[in-house]
Amino acid sequence: MTTISLEHVTKTFDRSNALESKTVVAVDDVSLKIASGDVLAILGPSGCGKSTLLRLVAGIFKPDAGRVLYDDVNLQDIPIRDRGVGMVFQEGALVPHWEARRSVGFFLELRKREQEIPEKLRQISKITGIGLDTLLARRPGQLSGGEQQRVGIARALSRDMRVLLFDEPFANLDAKYRAEARVELKRLLNAFPVTSIYVTHDQIEAIALSHRIAVMKEGKIEQVGTFQQLHDNPINLFVATFIGTPPMNLFRGHIENGAWHGENFGGYPVRKDLADGTKVTAGIRPEAIHLSDEGTYGVVEQVMPFFAERHHLITVHLAGEQWSLMAPLDRMVEVGSTIRCAFDPAGLLFFDTKTGQRIG
Numbered sequence: 040m041t042t043i044s045l046e047h048v049t050k051t052f053d054r055s056n057a058l059e060s061k062t063v064v065a066v067d068d069v070s071l072k073i074a075s076g077d078v079l080a081i082l083g084p085s086g087c088g089k090s091t092l093l094r095l096v097a098g099i100f101k102p103d104a105g106r107v108l109y110d111d112v113n114l115q116d117i118p119i120r121d122r123g124v125g126m127v128f129q130e131g132a133l134v135p136h137w138e139a140r141r142s143v144g145f146f147l148e149l150r151k152r153e154q155e156i157p158e159k160l161r162q163i164s165k166i167t168g169i170g171l172d173t174l175l176a177r178r179p180g181q182l183s184g185g186e187q188q189r190v191g192i193a194r195a196l197s198r199d200m201r202v203l204l205f206d207e208p209f210a211n212l213d214a215k216y217r218a219e220a221r222v223e224l225k226r227l228l229n230a231f232p233v234t235s236i237y238v239t240h241d242q243i244e245a246i247a248l249s250h251r252i253a254v255m256k257e258g259k260i261e262q263v264g265t266f267q268q269l270h271d272n273p274i275n276l277f278v279a280t281f282i283g284t285p286p287m288n289l290f291r292g293h294i295e296n297g298a299w300h301g302e303n304f305g306g307y308p309v310r311k312d313l314a315d316g317t318k319v320t321a322g323i324r325p326e327a328i329h330l331s332d333e334g335t336y337g338v339v340e341q342v343m344p345f346f347a348e349r350h351h352l353i354t355v356h357l358a359g360e361q362w363s364l365m366a367p368l369d370r371m372v373e374v375g376s377t378i379r380c381a382f383d384p385a386g387l388l389f390f391d392t393k394t395g396q397r398i399g
């Protein structure tokens with residue numbers, strides 16, 4: 040297996056037209072290490088550079104600056120045929136008039152190793168599950184989106200692979216199939232341990248499939264960690280609000296005498312070295328707020344059931360602010376009614392409002 044390293048990798052695109060000259064920094068000085076056999080998810084909003092980063096790791100793009108290494112060897116110095124990159128795209132990218140069997144076997148056919156194809160197909164069928172046997176005789180037009188992706192993954196596995204890269208492979212599938220495909224891929228990654236990068240903007244998928252998650256924004260990696268680390272200890276406002284559903288509650292405020300004061304409530308102690316008047320945003324996760332008979336009164340503005348979690352998401356107007364919190368489904372809550380809520384101040388996170396950096 041292979042360790043993937045990125046060292047200060049930058050990739051820009053020229054977007055000049057007749058009216059203006061413009062360059063876009065799609066990947067901006069990114070350094071990352073993915074240990075052999077690990078699965079790293081790259082999670083970030085549309086346009087933040089995820090696909091570009093993946094293509095740099097695949098060797099499809101060459102970095103403008105910095106290096107991509109497979110086991111300490113610069114990718115640029117590894118002949119293409121020895122790189123062992125399997126890649127699965129959002130669009131199946133299968134050849135339309137080929138049977139799936141041929142798509143999967145093509146790598147070996149190209150290398151005049153046809154005799155290995157039946158055994159390889161048998162292995163892959165076994166690993167990917169029963170479906171593949173029947174799927175292999177069909178052409179892409181005869182396969183659903185999900186089936187095409189399965190064949191795409193099988194094809195990636197048919198190579199002598201060192202790394203396996205996924206670019207939102209299930210983005211076009213409906214929710215039910217996406218959940219099934221996720222389970223299947225997880226099983227596959229367990230059975231076939233390989234260093235892998237999984238690009239997605241779905242955090243459920245990132246949590247389910249990866250060991251660690253890298254949160255990306257505007258070409259930069261903001262933070263890398265397990266979901267729990269990112270959730271509990273985000274380094275800035277972007278990660279804090281991007282990770283976790285429903286998103287964290289945020290309240291503007293400032294520092295006075297070593298305590299945070301919001302516009303409508305406050306008095307919570309913070310780091311001693313912050314000057315009076317410093318603008319600080321406080322955050323608290325909806326899960327950290329609970330209904331309590333001793334809590335503050337608020338009026339319910341909206342109730343949204345989350346059946347899978349057995350909770351409602353409740354929006355409440357309380358202490359002059361809007362809050363969202365989770366309450367058990369069996370607890371009846373009506374719009375317009377009054378409820379009492381409380382939270383443990385230990386659950387508050389503080390961020391410098393100007394820079395977004397976490398300060399407590």
Ligand SMILES: Nc1ncnc2c1ncn2[C@@H]1O[C@H](COP(=O)(O)OP(=O)(O)OP(=O)(O)O)[C@@H](O)[C@H]1O
Nearest residue numbers: 052053063065084085086087088089090091092240
């Ligand atoms: N071949 C290209 N030529 C010019 N600009 C490009 C090219 N590929 C990507 N870009 C630009 O680089 C930036 C990053 O694009 P990229 O496709 O990597 O984002 P992404 O995170 O994968 O987005 P999405 O989630 O929508 O797939 C965007 O501003 C995009 O417009």
Ligand SMILES: [Mg+2]
Nearest residue numbers: 089090091206
């Ligand atoms: Mg993309």
